[in-house]
Amino acid sequence: MLKLVHAVDVNIESVREYYDCFDGLKDLNCFTIVNAKLNPENYFTEISNPDRPLYYLIDDDNPNYIIGFGSINSFFDCHQYIDIGNIGYGVRPSERCKGYGSLILKLLLLECEKLGMRDVCVSCSPDNVASQKIILKNGGMFEKAFSDDWEGEGLKYWIKLRPRIVVKVLNLLGIN
Numbered sequence: 001m002l003k004l005v006h007a008v009d010v011n012i013e014s015v016r017e018y019y020d021c022f023d024g025l026k027d028l029n030c031f032t033i034v035n036a037k038l039n040p041e042n043y044f045t046e047i048s049n050p051d052r053p054l055y056y057l058i059d060d061d062n063p064n065y066i067i068g069f070g071s072i073n074s075f076f077d078c079h080q081y082i083d084i085g086n087i088g089y090g091v092r093p094s095e096r097c098k099g100y101g102s103l104i105l106k107l108l109l110l111e112c113e114k115l116g117m118r119d120v121c122v123s124c125s126p127d128n129v130a131s132q133k134i135i136l137k138n139g140g141m142f143e144k145a146f147s148d149d150w151e152g153e154g155l156k157y158w159i160k161l162r163p164r165i166v167v168k169v170l171n172l173l174g175i176n
Contacts, residue, residue, distance in 0.1 A: 002100075004055040004070065004107045007047040011064055012040055015056075018066040021092055053111065057091075057104050067095050070108040074115050085123040085156070086112065101134045109138060113161045120159045125152075135159070 007015075047054050057068040068091035073084070089104045105122070112120050122140060124131035132155065140157035147153050 001060045002057060002067070002103060003060070004104070004111070005058050005063075007054040007056060008044075010056050010058070010066065012043070014064045014066055015043070018056075018069070018092060021094065023093070055108070055111070057100060057107070067092055068100050068104050070104045072108060072111055072115070074112070074117055084121070086117070086120045087122050096130065101130065102137050105134055105138045109159060109161060118161055120161060121156060122159060123154045123156045126155055 046052055053072045053074075055070045056066045057070070058066060068089065070087065070089040073086050073088075087105065087108050089101060089108060091100045091104065109120060122135050123146075124135065126145065135157045139159045141159070143156045143158055145153070145155055
């Protein structure tokens with residue numbers, strides 16, 4: 001079964017191996033995972049921060065093989081920032097085009113609902129057509145294109161979430 005596993009429960013060697021399969025930092029798109037390779041002590045400090053939920057998508061059949069990752073930044077008010085999103089995600093290059101990106105985003109959105117978030121901002125590069133499709137498939141509504149010195153060109157989307165009370169009722173009924 002595929003599931004999100006919190007980073008504190010994943011073997012650091014699996015994280016390093018995941019990092020090594022990417023060709024450069026831009027493709028990786030996750031500072032926290034880069035820290036796993038460069039400085040394992042910083043990595044564990046980062047992931048233990050309650051404001052930095054970081055997850056890995058794994059399969060119960062092979063728990064030491066990371067398929068992808070996702071992170072949630074619930075403390076950013078993305079209405080104030082032009083280029084910051086609440087969610088980041090990525091998939092191992094060899095596992096792309098298999099539906100894992102859409103699954104990761106869907107599972108991250110469920111985590112956001114549990115955190116009480118009402119809407120989530122997700123951004124991607126204009127040339128990342130796969131990510132645009134993933135965002136749209138998960139209910140993303142395009143807000144605007146942006147350009148800045150830090151991120152470069154980007155597209156900003158919003159995804160509306162279910163109200164917290166609905167999530168609580170569904171959890172009580174055993175429906176996630």
